[in-house]
Amino acid sequence: MKQSSIVxxxxxxxxxxxxxxxxxxxxxxxxxxxxxxxxxxxxxKLCEGRPFYEMPSLMARICGICPVSHLIASAxxxxxxxxxxxxxxxxxxxxxxxxxxVTQSHALSLFHLSSPDLLLxxxxxxxxxxxxxxxxxxxxxxxxxxxxxxxxxxxIERLGGKRIHPAWIVPGGVSxxxxxxxxxxxxxxxxxxxxxxxxxxxxxxxxxxxxxxEISVFGNFPTLFMGIVKKDNGLTFYDGNLRIVxxxxxxxxxxxxxxxxxxxxxxxxxxxxxxxxxxxxxKGFPDGIYRVGPLARLNVADRCGTxxxxxxxxxxxxxxxxxxxxxxxxxxxxxxxxxxxxxxxEQLLNDPDILSKxxxxxxxxxxxxxxxxxxxxxxxxxxxxxxxEQGLIRWVNLIIATGQNNLAMNRSVLxxxxxxxxxxxxxxxxxNRVEAVIRCxxxxxxxxxxxxxxxALRVQLLSPDGEVLDEVARP
Amino acid sequence: MAGVGVAPRLAALGGTGEGAPSPHRPLHDKIHxxxxxxxxxxxxxxxxxxxxxxxxxxxxEDKIVGAGVxxxxxxxxxxxxxxxxxxxxxxxxxxxxxxxxxxxxxxELRCAQVGLSEGxxxxxxQLSPASVIALARQLYAASPRAYAVTLTGECFDHGxxxxxxxxxxxxxxxxxxxxLIEQLVSPATVPPDSDKH
Numbered sequence: 282m283k284q285s286s287i288v289x290x291x292x293x294x295x296x297x298x299x300x301x302x303x304x305x306x307x308x309x310x311x312x313x314x315x316x317x318x319x320x321x322x323x324x325x326k327l328c329e330g331r332p333f334y335e336m337p338s339l340m341a342r343i344c345g346i347c348p349v350s351h352l353i354a355s356a357x358x359x360x361x362x363x364x365x366x367x368x369x370x371x372x373x374x375x376x377x378x379x380x381x382x383v384t385q386s387h388a389l390s391l392f393h394l395s396s397p398d399l400l401l402x403x404x405x406x407x408x409x410x411x412x413x414x415x416x417x418x419x420x421x422x423x424x425x426x427x428x429x430x431x432x433x434x435x436x437i438e439r440l441g442g443k444r445i446h447p448a449w450i451v452p453g454g455v456s457x458x459x460x461x462x463x464x465x466x467x468x469x470x471x472x473x474x475x476x477x478x479x480x481x482x483x484x485x486x487x488x489x490x491x492x493x494x495e496i497s498v499f500g501n502f503p504t505l506f507m508g509i510v511k512k513d514n515g516l517t518f519y520d521g522n523l524r525i526v527x528x529x530x531x532x533x534x535x536x537x538x539x540x541x542x543x544x545x546x547x548x549x550x551x552x553x554x555x556x557x558x559x560x561x562x563x564k565g566f567p568d569g570i571y572r573v574g575p576l577a578r579l580n581v582a583d584r585c586g587t588x589x590x591x592x593x594x595x596x597x598x599x600x601x602x603x604x605x606x607x608x609x610x611x612x613x614x615x616x617x618x619x620x621x622x623x624x625x626x627e628q629l630l631n632d633p634d635i636l637s638k639x640x641x642x643x644x645x646x647x648x649x650x651x652x653x654x655x656x657x658x659x660x661x662x663x664x665x666x667x668x669x670e671q672g673l674i675r676w677v678n679l680i681i682a683t684g685q686n687n688l689a690m691n692r693s694v695l696x697x698x699x700x701x702x703x704x705x706x707x708x709x710x711x712x713n714r715v716e717a718v719i720r721c722x723x724x725x726x727x728x729x730x731x732x733x734x735x736x737a738l739r740v741q742l743l744s745p746d747g748e749v750l751d752e753v754a755r756p
Numbered sequence: 757m758a759g760v761g762v763a764p765r766l767a768a769l770g771g772t773g774e775g776a777p778s779p780h781r782p783l784h785d786k787i788h789x790x791x792x793x794x795x796x797x798x799x800x801x802x803x804x805x806x807x808x809x810x811x812x813x814x815x816x817e818d819k820i821v822g823a824g825v826x827x828x829x830x831x832x833x834x835x836x837x838x839x840x841x842x843x844x845x846x847x848x849x850x851x852x853x854x855x856x857x858x859x860x861x862x863x864e865l866r867c868a869q870v871g872l873s874e875g876x877x878x879x880x881x882q883l884s885p886a887s888v889i890a891l892a893r894q895l896y897a898a899s900p901r902a903y904a905v906t907l908t909g910e911c912f913d914h915g916x917x918x919x920x921x922x923x924x925x926x927x928x929x930x931x932x933x934x935x936l937i938e939q940l941v942s943p944a945t946v947p948p949d950s951d952k953h
Contacts, residue, residue: 342802393835412835413887416894424895427836428766434836435769470769 314695325677349382350657352450354664357653359452364647370637371454380622385433386658387615390723392426404710425477432474439463454641482616498700500608500693503528505571508578516582518656524581530604539654559685570688573660575614580604587624593617611721683724693718794844795827805909805922809850833883838891842898846940849885853906862910863921870902
């Protein structure tokens with residue numbers, strides 16, 4: 282059957298550059314949808330030959346939004362190469378760093394990228410569907426977004442010396458202890474951040490009734506969900522074993538050692554994207570489709586371990602008797618995680634040993650292979666290194682959250698396009714929904730590459746014989 | 757208008773930008789009594805000429821001593837900068853520009869006053885100078901005088917070295933910023949709307 286296609290290029294309000302292709306049949310119905318990642322990075326190859334101790338700093342350069350997550354996963358892999366147990370205070374400080382990172386990254390996603398959809402609606406004029414439109418309609422929401430992101434960034438800056446690409450986390454621990462002044466400054470700021478998280482969560486829950494239709498078709502299908510949990514199956518971003526649940530909420534696997542990821546995670550390369558697609562090996566490709574990130578973490582976790590977040594998690598689990606399936610609820614999960622991060626920061630900062638000066642274990646390489654895993658804002662992150670006897674990197678494998686969500690993102694785009702894109706008429710609202718479902722996952726393709734030049738959005742709807750049926754262009 | 761400073765505890769957490777905070781340093785004695793100015797140097801120092809603003813910031817830091825002028829290095833302009841610029845009376849954005857019809861040839865220096873109006877904003881985590889200033893006005897009722905100074909680059913490949921043509925133009929960029937700072941902090945002098953060299 283002769284087909285036509287719609288291309289959305291670039292997808293806007295996400296981290297990095299991508300495009301979406303919708304393939305239509307002769308009846309004008311969407312048959313296939315693909316989310317293409319058009320950037321090539323090649324970090325795994327360019328690290329080869331570098332000294333292993335450079336890896337955390339190099340890996341932080343992968344991303345300008347979540348450098349701390351790469352620092353953590355990389356340093357944990359290097360800890361394994363050193364074969365050391367890092368000092369307890371270093372462990373807690375790394376957790377603090379990671380929690381600040383998650384807070385600022387989630388704030389960016391929700392307030393700066395997705396709040397225009399949530400506040401102004403999916404059919405809003407694209408020219409005003411941005412932070413200026415939010416500032417016009419609800420200035421307090423816009424201000425809260427700026428404040429909450431600054432809160433996370435300033436913690437990172439105080440601990441790491443700079444907001445982006447800090448090198449404070451090192452193999453064996455952290456490079457400097459926490460000062461009393463910095464601890465007190467962060468603790469002083471916590472109540473304001475908590476208040477923002479609380480009122481934003483309430484605001485979000487008050488808006489969801491408007492999005493019933495979107496909730497029903499925004500990635501609302503059965504998949505597996507995967508995330509790292511603590512020994513008590515509680516929420517964590519730093520350390521633990523993997524747990525996988527299915528769409529009914531039943532446990533498929535648990536206590537999976539992240540170091541054995543190759544035995545249960547497969548990766549498939551598609552010719553139309555630089556982003557690999559991960560799948561759960563026992564179920565094969567593509568049936569092993571799984572999701573990671575906030576929605577998955579809250580589906581696999583039994584508890585958060587902090588009072589307010591636990592209350593919200595219980596309410597979240599009530600959304601569905603099964604696992605919470607709609608990817609629209611990533612936003613909700615993100616806000617609960619922000620709440621958890623702020624509460625957990627307070628717990629850690631009040632730890633009696635948090636100002637200890639013993640924050641780094643020093644050793645030479647004692648192993649030739651190491652795997653570090655952590656929960657980045659967008660999902661589980663794996664760093665796997667092999668070195669030679671001189672400590673030089675010989676092989677690297679990175680599995681990032683966005684790759685693990687790739688199958689689900691593609692299926693979500695198809696579900697939304699089939700529901701909203703019909704016939705020979707395109708509307709901005711229709712296309713915005715196709716993009717908005719991608720924003721639910723908050724894919725991080727590459728923000729560390731400084732882009733320049735114009736990237737206009739132009740979408741053409743072509744008939745099977747090539748006739749332009751409709752066109753939408755954004756300046 | 758939304759309240760400014762309604763989160764004083766968050767404000768107390770401080771922070772000025774990426775990298776170690778720069779000390780407040782005056783250009784010369786006049787600055788002690790003049791409005792404060794912020795220099796925002798943005799770009800990627802690992803992408804050759806895209807890092808020219810950071811290089812200019814390094815040189816300006818050596819020349820500008822004392823209180824009155826603050827330098828901030830960043831990779832891109834994000835909405836949070838609206839709050840930062842709202843605390844200054846004058847802002848200078850320094851950036852590398854891609855060669856082309858609108859930016860001229862490599863090594864060309866341009867300075868333009870930042871207006872408030874521009875086209876739609878699609879990447880709201882990466883704003884233009886005009887967007888940052890507009891957001892500062894919208895959210896913080898602040899209207900700092902702002903200028904965008906660009907040096908057109910030649911090479912944006914991976915690397916920390918500037919291309920010869922941009923390296924040769926760097927002293928002129930630094931001199932232009934120094935002159936602009938002097939003009940901005942001098943009540944008797946109003947900088948031109950724009951110029952190019």
